[in-house]
Amino acid sequence: EDQVTQSPEALRLQEGESSSLNCSYTVSGLRGLFWYRQDPGKGPEFLFTLYSAGEEKEKERLKATLTKKESFLHITAPKPEDSATYLCAGLSGGSYIPTFGRGTSLIVHP
């Protein structure tokens, strides 16, 4: 059974304090690893899709990386507006349906 585990569940940072969110996955024949940002009361907003180990993608202060067992979302010098829940999901080779993690709730204090 495919599994995606995100850690930590919650993270509090000071503005400018860089950190990383972890997404560990057990997905057979990974076809894609996805990161979304979700603001309270809103739908998830697509950030990145990673396809193979070693791949990296960047957007503003966010950088996503992928290994054979986990993905990291690195946040460099975060700002309060980066506060959100970040969701990770993995899609296996034999499925139409991604497996989602429970998310990491990030709060960045000014």
Add this chain to the structure above:
Amino acid sequence: DVKVTQSSRYLVKRTGEKVFLECVQDMDHENMFWYRQDPGLGLRLIYFSYDVKMKEKGDIPEGYSVSREKKERFSLILESASTNQTSMYLCASRVLGRETQYFGPGTRLLVL
């Protein structure tokens, strides 16, 4: 630009009412999905549709049905709303053969 819209942001219904939630995408995507999201439980798949008039049950289809008569529109129906269906409902769509799903803004449903 990707655009998935949902008919309502907030909805309040009474127990026993029939409830329709509508999702529309303008990207000509074949695949569409309905999820519910609850605190501590994450995203759970209710139904998905490969293409027009095609549907498959997800993990929690009980108490729900769906309709996909046109490619751009995927409706979720609560046949007889119950309080345990109070939740955030999220629609998503995806191009056939591509991996990335795009989500709508969500409908927060309260059943009294």
